[in-house]
Amino acid sequence: MIWETDDCAHEGWAAAEFSDSRVSVGSETGGAVVVRWGPEGEAEPAGLLDGRDAVGWCAVCECGWRGPLWARVATPAEHDTARRRVHAAPGLHGDAPDDVKDALHREWTDHLGPATF
Numbered sequence: 081m082i083w084e085t086d087d088c089a090h091e092g093w094a095a096a097e098f099s100d101s102r103v104s105v106g107s108e109t110g111g112a113v114v115v116r117w118g119p120e121g122e123a124e125p126a127g128l129l130d131g132r133d134a135v136g137w138c139a140v141c142e143c144g145w146r147g148p149l150w151a152r153v154a155t156p157a158e159h160d161t162a163r164r165r166v167h168a169a170p171g172l173h174g175d176a177p178d179d180v181k182d183a184l185h186r187e188w189t190d191h192l193g194p195a196t197f
């Protein structure tokens with residue numbers, strides 16, 4: 081699902097994050113389509129990864145902005161959404177749990193600032 085501002089200046093989504101600054105931009109039958117996020121916010125294609133290997137999720141925007149990592153944790157006891165720690169088992173496409181998607185959408189909305197609306 082893509083989030084878009086009315087003027088199309090910002091287009092964001094809930095991305096699965098993998099090791100080595102790789103984030104998902106979509107999915108195919110075989111897994112999550114990922115790009116490597118460079119220091120300047122540029123994205124290079126980085127192939128297809130198994131979403132079950134995601135280290136967590138973050139909100140990403142075409143403008144180059146990237147939200148903080150919501151890190152996957154190993155046990156339910158460590159689950160703490162107030163500290164962006166999520167106990168979840170993503171599937172092959174690496175989709176975030178619905179409540180995490182909602183939180184990522186809020187973070188993305190916040191990065192727009194009040195002037196955008």
Ligand SMILES: [Zn+2]
Nearest residue numbers: 090141143145
């Ligand atoms: Zn943006």
